[in-house]
Amino acid sequence: MIEVELKGYANDKIFEKVRERFKFMRKETHEDIYYQHPCRDFSKTDEALRIRIKRFNGHFEAFLTYKGPKLDNMSKTRKEIEVPISDVDAYSDLLTSLGFKEVLTIVKVREKYYVEKGVTITLDEVEGLGKFIEIEKLIKDNENIEEEVKKLRKILEVLGVKKFERKSYLELLLEKLKKNGSEI
Template sequence: MYEVEVKVRADHEAVRERIGARNVRFRETVTQEDTYYDAPQRSFADTDEALRIRRETTIETGNRHGSGADESSQGNGGEEGKGDGRDNLDGRDGRNGDERIVLTYKGPLVDSQSKTRREAETGVEDADELRDVLSALGFAPAATVRKERSVYTGTDAGDDGDDGDGGDGGDGGNGDDSHDGEYTVVLDRVEGIGEFVEVELEAPENRIDTARERVYGMLRDLGLDPNAQVRTSYLELCLDAEGTEA
């Protein structure tokens, strides 16, 4: 399975106003600390691969409220959100303060028009033990990226009989063009480099082009321009901001 993703710089307040009118629901706000590793046998910077350990902590969840422009990752802003929200994400019970550790491998970019990559990840119980394993195998920590992320999920405007007024660029809404037809929309505030919005959709290799067009359509629904996408990773952007080579 491939992660078809497009990322743009965007003002979060403006995007939240558009989210409130779309078929998109607030799921949770989390903090993420991503530690990236160098491999002993090859340079991930040269091969365009990545291996990271993510420590994620829940700040706010959508189990008592759904999406809406009033959602905020700060304090009680989300309590006035609208919609029916979900109370479970990836098997978690969604309690504030919950923490999980995830090991992720990302392959090279496979598409010149998006940030589409092969991705594999698994949950880990003990981050310290995992770091010891990686160290014993010759993997060394290279850099750490910290961010706050608000997560939304949704479908095409037309999937639920909506008027589809934002459908230019995405004729989707058929539901069978991707793995499960559901988008992930994330609002990221990344330490040192600012605010971004990512729209993601999982798809098999033979559906990458279709999924990309659907992602473009969702970005347009949110008032964002797919042509302004940033294909550089957060890791590279942070290293550039620090004047450090990957």
């Protein structure tokens, strides 16, 4: 599947507009553990590999996710392969045994909203980074990416988003840590 996704910087006003206009689905806490490949630099190939732990309504889910390079110049659209996992520690051990190195863990609180069939908006409060809004739609192939990006961008602009961001939370947090002279 192709995940067509746009992300923008948000504030309380944008959060409130989303809460007023769209149907609340659920609130989740995400712990995303990112890994670096032993033989290629994901920061140069624009790829990502993570284990995501989701907690919501007393429920727990975990996924191993690969994200391929971005497919266009305006959005965060990319191929995504996601596999449910039941034992986070075992998968983490498997990855490190194969030479993958844990890079960073990102924690965020996410509110998820239904926009229309196949389209969701999330309001993210990311530890160390602040508030963001994401809108996404899954599509089967990359023929309609440009059209879908324009449609999703318009929704975010109507909500008041003025500044968009193509970098992942991982990239943004690594940049911030580097700028502040912090070790990873």
